[in-house]
Amino acid sequence: MSTYSGHFRVWRGDADGGELKDYEVEVHDGEVVLDIIHRLQATQAGDLAVRWNCKAGKCGSCSAEVNGRPRLMCMTRMSVFSREETVTVTPMRTFPVVRDLVTDVSFNYQKALEVPSFVPPKGVAPGEYRMFQEDVERSQEFRKCIECFLCQDTCHVVRDHEENKKAFAGPRFLMRVAELDMHPLDAAEESGLDRKRSAQEDHGLGYCNITKCCTEVCPEHIKITDNALIPLKERAVDRKYDPLVWLGDKIRRRSGS
Structure with a gap:
């Protein structure tokens, strides 16, 4: 299984404001964006807030915007991005931010x-x-x-x-x-x-x-x-x-x- 160091920009903040922060995170073959967010939580940003549940594309919890497109993070494969590409993950824009990637729906x-x-x-x-x-x-x-x-x-x-x-x-x-x-x-x-x-x-x-x-x-x-x-x-x-x-x-x- 091959791995590489992926470039990510993740929105960090709350209702009072925030900003995009850059991270280098290890990516393995076959992974989805939610896998990377979990690894980021485990290794660099333990206080990163993200909503998820089934990780099977059936609960609808992990909605976010990946490179500006509304997607389920658990159904967005890393293979659709090039290894050199910076993957930007932000909360859904239409709803108020609670914290980081979690919005008030x-x-x-x-x-x-x-x-x-x-x-x-x-x-x-x-x-x-x-x-x-x-x-x-x-x-x-x-x-x-x-x-x-x-x-x-x-x-x-x-x-x-x-x-x-x-x-x-x-x-x-x-x-x-x-x-x-x-x-x-x-x-x-x-x-x-x-x-x-x-x-x-x-x-x-x-x-x-x-x-x-x-x-x-x-x-x-x-x-x-x-x-x-x-x-x-x-x-x-x-x-x-x-x-x-x-x-x-x-x-x-x-x-x-």
Whole structure:
């Protein structure tokens, strides 16, 4: 097994500020960036803060930015960089820094709470749900999400505009709205909840300009833009500008129903 001395720049600091610090760390064949961060902790920077758990690309904990690109450190192989290249590791830029590579991602959990959950159909007990296989497969793609929040981090709507965070749920949670809206058993409309309208008015769907940056960084290769956000936009537009829907809403308002 060959080894070499790798050049790394790691962001060190907290909410009050910080800076990039240079390190020389031993690199072995087959290792990933998280291995190097662990070795750095063990040999040179015992107080380096980093969040991780499974080291298998399934928990989403070790999200960071490697050479400016949002990635899972445990799934970023050192072999993609040349031996002479300086590898820069920084915390996710969109979220407040807690310390070093650890960020405060509570924004995402707040947005999750704002998405109304699945509404089961009346008169159908759990275990009696029946769906076509194609509907199962369509929503199954979105359930692969490991909530690493890399899509949230790279979305420029909140990455470059802090003021948008109150009005914009971000791709991960707009994908959740889309999943529920296309679910054939979701009875939200019967309870008075229009998910398409809510996507626009409550979750900021209109802010998304489908640049596909969220799809590009997804470690689960979910087609967030093509299979969730664009179809949701199309359904929302159809709902808003359909003349029959407009007429029905107007009649209901006049009758007070």
